[in-house]
Amino acid sequence: MNYQLLSPKSLVALHQGIHRALTADDAQPPHLREYGVRLFRHWTVHSHAIEAALAAKGVVFIPTGL
Incomplete structure (x- = not known):
């Protein structure tokens, strides 16, 4: 999946999931x-991959630690 094509809001939703x-x-x-x-x-x-896309878009997030 090309996470770079997703909106920041979509990436945040996936990350929260x-x-x-x-x-x-x-x-x-x-x-x-x-x-x-x-x-x-x-x-x-x-x-x-999601965390890399979030970082590339400048979105602040808490890493999952996986």
């Missing part, structure tokens, strides 16, 4: 984690 999924997963024991944010590499890849 990753934060919500990560928070939900971290609140559960490993066998009950719904999203597998820390388990599946694609979450990290997308998170880094």
